[in-house]
Amino acid sequence: MRMRSQWPAIVGYSLVGAATQLVWLNFAGVTTVAAARYGVSESAIGWLAQVFPLLYVVLAIPCGLLLDRWFRAALITGAVLTAAGALVRLIGDDFTWLLAGQILASIAQPLVLNAVTGIAGRYLSEKDRPTGIAVGTASIFAGMVIAFLLSAIFTTASTLPTMLWITAAFCVLATAILIFVVRRPGPFEPAHPATPFADFADAPLTAQQEPAAPADANPAEAAAVHADAAAAPIDAQAAHAGASIGFGSSSRPDRGALAAAWGDPLIRRLCVLALFPFGVFVAMSTFAQALLEPAGVSGGTASTILLVNVIAGVLGSAIIPILVVRRRAESTLLVVSLTATALACVLLAIAPGVLTGFVAITLIGLLLLPALPIVLELVERRTGEAEGTAAGLIWMSGNLGGLIVAVVVGLLVDHPSAAFLVMAAIALIAVPGARALRRPIAELRSQSQP
CATH class of the missing domain: 1.20.1250.20 (MFS general substrate transporter like domains)
Known part of the structure; x- marks a missing residue:
């Protein structure tokens, strides 16, 4: 019996991939406004984004190894940590909670982004994998677009909490969808690697x-x-x-x-x-x-x-x-x-x-x-x-x-x-x-x- 590609897994992954970028770049377009609201320098707000590539360089290989050995568990962990990071930023209206949430989400990012090839390999047939990888990667960039759009809409200090709530809701929803669509191993999961x-x-x-x-x-x-x-x-x-x-x-x-x-x-x-x-x-x-x-x-x-x-x-x-x-x-x-x-x-x-x-x-x-x-x-x-x-x-x-x-x-x-x-x-x-x-x-x- 010929196994069919399971595209819902790619959809769930794409949502979480976009979520990681949304959390990363939430403050890219409102640096000055955020600095004024939270009483810190613009360079401090910049660190909310810079912590992501810095930790990625350190964690890329360990996270890749985790995905190779426990793919679904590692990917779901990355999604949950992304949502958790977005929620932590809502605990208190100060810079400390923002930085704590960003660090948590930045730890999750390699677990999600490194999985783009693995999700395609496990849930799509060989002929569909280039398309799946392209869609998954495009969703990562789409998350950047969403971040820029939100920062263009919520441009004042008083509206920043609303932007953070919307981001957290998106992350939680994306995580729930991913957990549901990858609750079972993919049809192309290697039984004996x-x-x-x-x-x-x-x-x-x-x-x-x-x-x-x-x-x-x-x-x-x-x-x-x-x-x-x-x-x-x-x-x-x-x-x-x-x-x-x-x-x-x-x-x-x-x-x-x-x-x-x-x-x-x-x-x-x-x-x-x-x-x-x-x-x-x-x-x-x-x-x-x-x-x-x-x-x-x-x-x-x-x-x-x-x-x-x-x-x-x-x-x-x-x-x-x-x-x-x-x-x-x-x-x-x-x-x-x-x-x-x-x-x-x-x-x-x-x-x-x-x-x-x-x-x-x-x-x-x-x-x-x-x-x-x-x-x-x-x-x-x-x-x-x-x-x-x-x-x-x-x-x-x-x-x-x-x-x-x-x-x-x-x-x-x-x-x-x-x-x-x-x-x-x-x-x-x-x-x-x-x-x-x-x-x-x-x-x-x-x-x-x-």
Whole structure:
């Protein structure tokens, strides 16, 4: 009997994914108002958001390991903690309770976001998984849109508690729906988990087999190649770990999953690549208003530009990855999105303004954000039962890239042209690495075909 995809699980996951972003960015558009209401500095309000990527870098791998071993329990825990964090913020009308709620929700975020590939792999048939991953990822960006909309509606100090109540209600409802739709294991839940990266474990690469970086290699491509060589000893360990524990016994499957995930050359390359687009997007989202202000772009207009940017990203993430996977053009899309992002940043450096801001930043959202579901779909196709750990590596790399690039751009905030050109250069650095993925992706596709 042919098993059918269970789309309600994707709907439940999408609601909780949106909830995590809603809690994260509740105060992004009302920083000044919130600082005045709670009697703290604007930088303190900023920490309500910054705690999320900081803790993500620390918790991404442990949460991925939990998802690989106890998927439904870990995902539900993440949903419950998200709702709990939103509710804790309602206990008292002061900054301390806000920060406590944010920390609680930030601990939950890796358990939810790392699960996007796992929920698709367990509840959808193979042909539907690219669509499920695209929808789940798009919902994460949709949560950002909801956060921006709420901050645009509740703009005064007296209305902030109402915004927090609405957020808490959404989180609780999303959690209840998720618990109901995943109350039973998915139809594609592995009864006896097999070794992830089976092909890789059967024939691990050695240091001698690793390709050398060309003399004129771009830094991103060279970094990926050297990462492969540096981790070559782990390759053999990963294969041995997978063979010895089978990823289904009680003998430390977490350790084998992590060794196998990091020991896979394709996953390492994707981790290196994720640093660049994530970094540019986070830096642009953080500093677009400040960088465009000298060109006469008001704060309200900049907020609208960023909102349109994320809406374009939601639409792009829901549609473009599906078309790209069908046409087997993953590498091409990554190259195009990175190149277009670099050109858009150059345009902002040369001719900043309202019109160029709308055009350039919307283009970045439309083409750059779909890179995430494409990378995650490759991870799901490659990893099998270790998709939580591998997805955690991708998210960790992306958040790390966001922190690094945001710091660099922040140092140049008084020099907008230089800041935009730095972001353009960062995007261009990753282009050769994206192009170099064409052959590994083709090999992965041929291995997955019966």
